[in-house]
Amino acid sequence: MTAGLRFLENGMVDRNTLVEYCNNLLAADAFQDYCPNGLQVEGKEEVRRIVTGVTASQAMVDAAAAAGADMLLVHHGYFWKGEAAAIVGIKQRRLKALLASDLNLLAYHLPLDVHAELGNNVQLAKLLGWRITGPLELGNPRSVGLEGELNEPQSGKQLAQSLAAALHREPMFIAGHQRPVKRIAWCTGAAQGYIDKAIALGVDAFVTGEISEPTVHAARENGIHFYAAGHHATERYGVQALGEHLAQHFGLQHQFIDMDNPV
Template sequence: MAVALTTLVDEADRYLGVAKISDYCPNGLQVEGRPQVRRIVSGVTASQALLDAAVDAHADVVLVHHGYFWKNEDPRIVGMKQRRLKTLLNNDISLLAYHLPLDVHPEVGNNVQLARMLGLVVEGPLEPDNPRSVGLVGSLDTPLTPVDFKRRIQTTLGREPLMIESPAVIRRIAWCTGGAQGYIDQAVMAGVDAYLTGEVSEPTVHSARENGLSFFAAGHHATERYGVQALGDYLAKRFAVEHLFIDCPNPA
């Protein structure tokens, strides 16, 4: 079956509440392709590797978390950006991208989906007084030592995380996918035993050690693979179209 591109985009925008969220890039349809959609290919980032794989898969839409046209980026269509856009336009493929709306969504969001993968029970937002809070706070389905939780992350995500270990068993935890190491201060204030994100910065290590908090950096890409898959599955079921997730390996 096929669905009109405009219908697909309108539903994705509505479902994710795009109009309510201010972001660093345009969310929704970023590049317009053919008017009918039969197959969606999803991935984390609209890299050249993903676009080439989407062409091979005969995709009508590429659905990603990390798209294009970020705030303060060079607006010229040259080099890498030119090649990527040329691939989409030459093959009449649409690009649909959702950044913060896909991080915060309570059903298909990156943070909720990561919780399901790792056995984390959501209790609430990391910043209760911030209506735009991205991170979450919750508990493990069973208390684990930091080493055991590291092992669970590695088994589940297929990537060994960087770990700063504290002596405490992990019962309560805060997490935020992607490049959210700066939220470690909010995690400390939340009184949790551990904080999990994708990336790490030099000051993060000191914050974890000096506050007695276990910290895990499991990879930006690795922690943000699941929201876009869930969104793609939702749209595929909603409109009876095909959906294929393609994971382009990325160690970062």
């Protein structure tokens, strides 16, 4: 750990120490991402209580402030490439609320998708009981998605039911064949375009968060089941795992707040 960073009394940590720890843990600097990873909005120097959530919406910021958080840790933060730079409208209101509460905003996008223990894709596999066998993106050491196997073969409809029960959201299921599902690939969030990579692997099914019109034809014509299980629903679990890890490592308080999103 870098000289000058400091641990405080039990149950509290210096903000910069926590941020550096997260950046190193998630290898944040190794990614070319669509947004800045790490500390996006600076707040209190000392952190006792972390609130985690999927997206730093206005409702999420308000809930974190009401919960007495010193830091809000999310998967979807701010300052995305291509967005307007002006601090107006909802961007102004969100930033105003963060600054008024002296609330740190910490966000990790791709680094939290791909982490081998705490990442969204690994955590989704853990939740569903899938066995990981390799990357979705062959030859990419930081593959966003994964390939794996079910413990027991299931029909396409049974897999849809398993997703609904685990994620508390009915997935959109596009049937591509009649055979049992054994081999599976998945990528949380808006990764419907990765269906081509799943097809190339020859898996029986591909699970992601969202769907586009061409995805239906790709699934049917290539004989692969496709499941759009929800962008928000599939990405609840990495940020929770990271929050729990930080709570245990630093002795902090942690609370996950789920702001429901049907997409």
